[in-house]
Amino acid sequence: MTSTPKIAFIGLGNMGAPMALNLLHADYPLSVYDLSPSALQILGEVGATIADSAQQAVQGADIVISMLPASRHVEQLYLGSALGTSTEVPGLVSQIQAHALIIDCSTIAALTSQKIALAAQARGLAMIDAPVSGGTLGAAAGTLTFIVGGSASDLERARPVLAAMGKNIFHAGSNGAGQTAKICNNMLLGILMAGTAEALALGVANGLDPKVLSDIMSKSSGRNWALEQYNPYPGVMENVPAARGYSGGFGVNLMHKDLGLATEAALATLAAIPLGELARNLYAMHSQNGAGAKDFSSILELFQKTSK
Ligand code: NAD
DSSP: OOSOOOEEEEOOSTTHHHHHHHHHHTTOOEEEEOSOHHHHHHHHHTTOEEOSSHHHHTTTOSEEEEOOSSHHHHHHHHHBGGGTOSSOOBOGGGTSOTTOEEEEOSOOOHHHHHHHHHHHHHTTOEEEEOOEESHHHHHHHTOEEEEEESOHHHHHHHHHHHHTTEEEEEEEESTTHHHHHHHHHHHHHHHHHHHHHHHHHHHHHTTOOHHHHHHHHHTSTTOOHHHHHSOOSTTTOSSSGGGGTTOSSSBHHHHHHHHHHHHHHHHHHTOOOHHHHHHHHHHHHHIIIIITTSBGGGGHHHHHHHHO
C-alpha cells in the first residue's frame, strides 16, 4: 500500500463518529456506514462518502474499521447471518477485497475476535483487534489509547491510521489479546466508578459539598481517573456526562456488557473476580431502574437513593 489507503468506517456512534471525523481531518478518503441515518448525515456533511450498506462501504477499501456495540454486532457484520440472525446478509469477510486490513475497535469477547480473525485470514485478509480507552473526549481530541491484538506486522500497517485517532498504541499480543487487556481495564474502571460514586454519595449524605470532597480525595489516597477526569457528581466538573444529565459518554449497558465479558473470561480460567462481579450486578440493577442508556457515571444515582 503506497498511496493513501481508502478507509471504510462502520459504526458512527458516540465513539465512531468523532474517530471517523479525525480520519477525515487527516485526509483519508472515507466511506461510512451506520444503521442510523442521522449519524450518516453528520459525517456526509463534512466530506465522507455515505454508503447504503456495510457491503457497499467496503467496496475497494484498503482498510475497514468497525466500532460497534457488542460481540454479536461485530460477528454478524463480518461473518454474516449464518450466525442465527433472521435476514440473509453476507458477512463482510466475503466482500472485502483481498489483502485489505480489518481493524475492529469495538470492545467484544476475545474469542469472537479470534474467530473473525481466523475467518478473515482464510480469505487472505489481515485483522487486528484494537479496542480503545479514553472515552468520547479522547475520541474527539484524537488522544485515544489503542490496545492492539494481532501480528506486529499488521499493527505496523495500521499504525498511521491509528495515530490519526489516538496518542498511545499498545501491542498486547496475538489476536484477541487487545480485547483481554481492554476488559481487564474496564473491569477496574467499573469498580472505580462505582466506588467513587459510593464515596461521594456518602460524603454528601453526611453534609459535605461534593466539589470540596472531590478536591480533597483528588489530593489524597483515594484519587483515581473516575474522580479526577470523569467526576460522577453533577456540578463538580464541566464537559463530563454528569454535567449534561448523563447524556453521551459510555452507556451503562455498555459497561454492563464489558463486566459480563470479564465474567466470561473469569469463568473460562477459574479466575476470582469478586469486585468485578459486584460491580456488574450494580450496573445491572441500575439498568433495570431505567438507566441503561445513560452514561455509566450515573451509577451515582443508585447510591444517592440508598444513602439519603
Ligand atoms: P454507540 O451505541 O454510541 O454506537 C454504536 C453505533 O453502532 C450506533 O450508531 C449504531 O447505530 C451502530 N450500529 C449498530 N449495529 C450496526 C450495524 N450492524 N451496522 C452499522 N452500524 C451499526 O456505542 P459507542 O459508545 O460508540 O461504543 C462503541 C464501542 O466502543 C462499544 O463496544 C463500546 O464498549 C466501546 N467503547 C466505548 C467508549 C465510550 O466512552 N462510549 C469508550 C471505549 C470503548
